[in-house]
Amino acid sequence: MYCVKKINDDLYWVGGSDRRLALFENAYPIPRGISYNSYVMLDEKTVLFDTVDRAITGQFLENVEAVLDGRNLDYIIVNHMEPDHCATLGEIVRRYPDVQVVCNAKTVPIINQFYEFGVDSRAIIVKEGDTLSTGKHNFTFYLAPMVHWPEVMVTYDTTDKVLFSADAFGTFGAMNGNIFADELNFERDWLDDSRRYYSNIVGKYGPSTMTLLKKLATLDIQLLCPLHGPVWRSDINWYVDKYLLWSSYEPEEKSVMIAYGSIYGNTENAANILACRLADQGVKNVVVYDVAVTHPSVLISEAFRCSHLVFASATYNSGIFSSMEHLLMDMKSHNVQNRTVALMENGTWGITAGKKMAEIISQMKNMTILDDMITIKSSVKEDQLTEINAMAEAIVKTL
Numbered sequence: 448m449y450c451v452k453k454i455n456d457d458l459y460w461v462g463g464s465d466r467r468l469a470l471f472e473n474a475y476p477i478p479r480g481i482s483y484n485s486y487v488m489l490d491e492k493t494v495l496f497d498t499v500d501r502a503i504t505g506q507f508l509e510n511v512e513a514v515l516d517g518r519n520l521d522y523i524i525v526n527h528m529e530p531d532h533c534a535t536l537g538e539i540v541r542r543y544p545d546v547q548v549v550c551n552a553k554t555v556p557i558i559n560q561f562y563e564f565g566v567d568s569r570a571i572i573v574k575e576g577d578t579l580s581t582g583k584h585n586f587t588f589y590l591a592p593m594v595h596w597p598e599v600m601v602t603y604d605t606t607d608k609v610l611f612s613a614d615a616f617g618t619f620g621a622m623n624g625n626i627f628a629d630e631l632n633f634e635r636d637w638l639d640d641s642r643r644y645y646s647n648i649v650g651k652y653g654p655s656t657m658t659l660l661k662k663l664a665t666l667d668i669q670l671l672c673p674l675h676g677p678v679w680r681s682d683i684n685w686y687v688d689k690y691l692l693w694s695s696y697e698p699e700e701k702s703v704m705i706a707y708g709s710i711y712g713n714t715e716n717a718a719n720i721l722a723c724r725l726a727d728q729g730v731k732n733v734v735v736y737d738v739a740v741t742h743p744s745v746l747i748s749e750a751f752r753c754s755h756l757v758f759a760s761a762t763y764n765s766g767i768f769s770s771m772e773h774l775l776m777d778m779k780s781h782n783v784q785n786r787t788v789a790l791m792e793n794g795t796w797g798i799t800a801g802k803k804m805a806e807i808i809s810q811m812k813n814m815t816i817l818d819d820m821i822t823i824k825s826s827v828k829e830d831q832l833t834e835i836n837a838m839a840e841a842i843v844k845t846l
């Protein structure tokens with residue numbers, strides 16, 4: 448049975464959710480599931496905006512058929528060719544053989560790489576600022592390369608002021624009936640997943656996201672329809688402001704994340720003492736994470752939120768504790784930048800973790816590493832409490 452939501456007089460949500468998938472992109476845990484959004488507009492011509500992941504093919508095809516209610520499908524607009532949004536494109540073309548595929552020039556070869564149906568004869572190729580009229584509705588296309596793939600574009604309906612934003616403004620999390628952000632406590636229940644989605648999926652491409660945001664600043668957006676997560680019809684600027692911060696690598700909050708890698712607990716002990724001294728000095732909302740049991744995507748997301756990052760690692764086989772090394776390399780490849788960092792190292796016979804962490808961090812952009820790294824020899828001793836206190840003071844001074 449179909450399961451659709453009416454968004455306004457002409458627009459329907461025909462997507463669905465997957466609550467079984469453990470890892471999005473086979474990399475990111477999604478305990479709250481994920482939605483794949485697709486939309487149908489009924490005008491003089493009918494339009495489908497993107498498709499869905501193959502996991503929900505059956506539900507999606509029923510949804511499209513139900514909304515079309517016997518009408519043919521005239522256009523499919525392909526804003527993004529990543530398989531979680533295009534897996535059912537071939538089936539749509541098979542079911543609606545007259546459909547025309549609206550996409551930009553970079554999309555065509557990608558469609559032909561994924562599919563055999565040969566899109567060229569049915570493609571309407573659009574460029575930046577091109578328009579398409581479907582009767583009452585007029586659409587304008589804006590290219591958004593690398594938000595998150597090179598062919599990405601967004602589509603703006605000038606009639607109802609709707610932005611179909613592709614992966615921008617998406618989030619992890621299944622839809623639970625309330626598809627509108629204003630029906631949810633987004634800040635309480637969704638913001639962390641939304642930040643984790645942005646920072647891990649799109650965060651590497653901050654400058655590309657900023658370019659898109661500049662284009663969008665000229666538009667009056669009344670309805671924001673991303674490819675994952677809730678649809679926005681109010682407070683859109685609140686969410687755009689988050690994107691302005693995230694894409695410019697500005698911290699969302701003046702706050703401290705301490706991430707430690709510890710085998711026997713002594714580095715952990717130092718991390719906890721530092722957290723207490725920060726709290727003593729008035730720092731609120733300090734967060735402490737064990738890198739061995741926390742997924743790196745959570746820590747990358749926290750690094751986008753917090754202004755100050757502390758990394759504390761035991762020395763491991765003459766290097767950095769392995770999950771800490773993995774985290775730092777992941778942060779580097781996700782373009783984490785513009786943060787103040789403090790370092791703690793530990794070891795029993797040849798301590799190298801701090802120097803090696805500093806080497807990775809100094810390859811990241813605009814990272815300030817505070818002087819006076821703390822070196823622990825096996826366990827924290829009374830005389831080191833002064834050093835830890837001094838580190839807390841140095842962090843507070845730069846907060």
Ligand SMILES: Cc1cc2nc3c(=O)[nH]c(=O)nc-3n(C[C@H](O)[C@H](O)[C@H](O)COP(=O)(O)O)c2cc1C
Pocket residue numbers: 708709710711712713714715761762763764765766793794795796797798799824825826
């Ligand atoms: C597999 C393994 C490799 C280690 N390699 C080193 C090393 O190369 N240099 C060193 O000084 N300590 C090394 N250590 C010892 C720990 O780094 C050291 O005992 C440290 O104090 C542990 O901190 P923790 O209590 O936070 O786990 C190693 C420990 C393990 C289990």
